Amino acid sequence: MVNKVSFIGAGSMAEAIIAGMVNKKYVPSEQIYVANKENEARLNELKEKYNIIGHTNKEIVIQDANIIILATKPYDMADAIIDVKKYIQPNQLIISVVAGISTEFIASHIEKDVAVIRAMPNTSATIGYSATAITKGEYATDEHIQIAEQLFQAIGTVSVVEEEEMHIVTGISGSGPAYVYYLVEAMEKAAIEEGLDKQTAKQLITQTIIGAGEMLKYSKEPVTILRENVTSPNGTTAAGIQTLGEYNFQEAVVNCVKNATKRSMELGKKK
Known part of the structure; x- marks a missing residue:
């Protein structure tokens, strides 16, 4: 059972997924946490719109989260992982919605045998009509894929693909x-x-x-x-x-x- 979903990154894709999750009641809005690069104005904006928890303290955001969604810009990904990896526990599921970044890259930077799912939704998630593709990394199991499917089914359709296909997925449905x-x-x-x-x-x-x-x-x-x-x-x-x-x-x-x-x-x- 998913009780807490945490976002690292508060851009348009993160907001689209949050909006879809709140609209579909995937988890209670007060169990959705968001952190970003110290932009408190943006966090307050999301808090007011969706009644979620925005916090600059990443330890609080990540602590006890079932799912951690990485939603940074691609060029910010390495720094974002380095910033939070000490708080990540092996039993947490990491889902990345960052274009172009492989599951291998994410797992190697976290430096733990943690399950990573790579996903490519689109901004139609806001109204529950995203076309999302997902693929699993080395330590992710079929159960993790099912959890990711349930999450993204709350905001649209889901297709499971091989990781090498994620680039073309980005070019078609992501963009x-x-x-x-x-x-x-x-x-x-x-x-x-x-x-x-x-x-x-x-x-x-x-x-x-x-x-x-x-x-x-x-x-x-x-x-x-x-x-x-x-x-x-x-x-x-x-x-x-x-x-x-x-x-x-x-x-x-x-x-x-x-x-x-x-x-x-x-x-x-x-x-």
Whole structure:
């Protein structure tokens, strides 16, 4: 049974997970603890929003925690671990949501035979719709994977992958919401330029994205067939798709994902 979850790092990903956990009542909010790099204003902000415990004393934050979630920036990870490793006990589960950082790196810096799970959620965790992938380190067991699955199922869906696949996971689902928002920005711009008011444009585009997502989730048809079903010959959709093709839209998206994946690898090497 999970009674206390502690976060090291208080950035946007930590907040997204905290919001999801509080909304889903994964643990009582007063059993969620957060520490960061001495930024008391940020800790107070999270305390007021979610009724959690924010503390600059990392020993208090980590003490008796069932799960410790590392949510720092990649380049802060080594220093963060060095700062807290003396408080970590072998029976605690370490979950990292830091892009690019391997379970081996984390365990070697903690210098204890501690279970480490690496996870890549996304910011849709805030509303319980994260797509999260998890993988286990050397000392983690299937039971630890189950605990991590239960945690991240509280904020969305969970996929278990091999660690070498985590970089591409980062490029697809970790960064993916931003790609969708970028697309929506462009659609809103076009709608407003063509005379639609912003509120109506947002409502129509949002529901279109949601509907397409639900079709992808529930339809048994391949995505190519779903696209073709919308694209009548010589119709409006065909004209739009043709334009996307002329601008090498698919090639741009493929390279977008590949570059995000490459960056995840680079972050792991820079740590």
